[in-house]
Amino acid sequence: MRQALLDAAVEIVRRDGAGALTLRAVARAARVSHMAPYHHFADKAALVAAVAREGFRGLRREMEARIERCPDDPRARFRESGIAYVAFAVKHPNLFRVMFGPETADTDANPELQAEARGVFGLMQRLLKQSQAGYAIREDDARQIGLTAWSLVHGLAMLCIDGQFGPEATSPAGAERLAYAATGALFRGLRR
Amino acid sequence: MRQALLDAAVEIVRRDGAGALTLRAVARAARVSHMAPYHHFADKAALVAAVAREGFRGLRREMEARIERCPDDPRARFRESGIAYVAFAVKHPNLFRVMFGPETADTDANPELQAEARGVFGLMQRLLKQSQAGYAIREDDARQIGLTAWSLVHGLAMLCIDGQFGPEATSPAGAERLAYAATGALFRGLRR
């Protein structure tokens, strides 16, 4: 039952955005009374947090699937995880916005959600360290570089789904092209 | 009157976040009936867009003020504009979230807001071109580099105010330190 409600909530967010995510709409989709969800989620914020958690799990799954394409090149694995990050955002923009939306942000009271988010960053961090072990990346402060890389792909993802880069960036192909170029620039640096 | 309503709306967002932004609350703050705002804003989305526009103007003002610190170093000016971007987000997190929030994102029907956003990117783009003219940055596809830089500072700003970097990143000083490090990494590149 809880799973049915959660599935319905994710489906609503996917189709109509976070603004359409309503406890009553979820209850209707699950064909129960408008108060039934309260026996599985404390309040609306808890439901939103559960949706976000589902999103983080999906993001992590797609990142892990993608880096399996190149098991032997640590540097490419690190880079591809970032590409997958942007691709996920463009493929599931509404879900991505919920994952980093204001309803979710102040939920410091939700350690499970925070753990899931840290898991994504942890994956990138692990890939970065493996890249450094392969001597393909300078061994500067690993955390600082990880933060920089995360910021780059996160900002790219956000601006893509906000349409700030134009409509061509909202397609997976266009977004991935941008992500390849941006991560390449980060690897190389901007100097001549 | 319209300005009074808008000021009240900005104040509410600043203090209590976008969730507290309500047509009726704005009307109460301006001591008018709950329907008076409709004679100045078509609907709630228009009010939110106006608040976001105000935010973009403030962001641009802070960026322009900051780059005046170093009028002679084009490369530093470009970099400082990015630092100011992150600093603004941390200083006005609720406003920043409205500027890039979902209510604002789908408002492609609001060309004024879009123009204001493009103005911010245009400023960064201009500073980048001036950096290139000074031969301190390689003259690759300027738009691509601009997009990369914008993504980096935007993602850094978002993750800072989401608390993903921990509490120390939510202070202006901490966020600026992160922004210096991240932009430095982008300039230098990550290779050894």
Next chain:
DNA sequence: CTCCAATCTTGACAGCGTAAAGATGAGCGA
């Protein structure tokens, strides 16, 4: 069989965005 705890339902309330219609009042041609 009984009882209890978990689960679900019904009903109510205030707050929200917004539609419809009435009130107010300043500006202006006669």
Next chain:
DNA sequence: TCGCTCATCTTTACGCTGTCAAGATTGGAG
């Protein structure tokens, strides 16, 4: 001066929302 017009503001009302309170159902432990 009168009376019209139009922009502005108010009042009232509707359906939607999240949530509280209280009753109904039901399946398993004693």
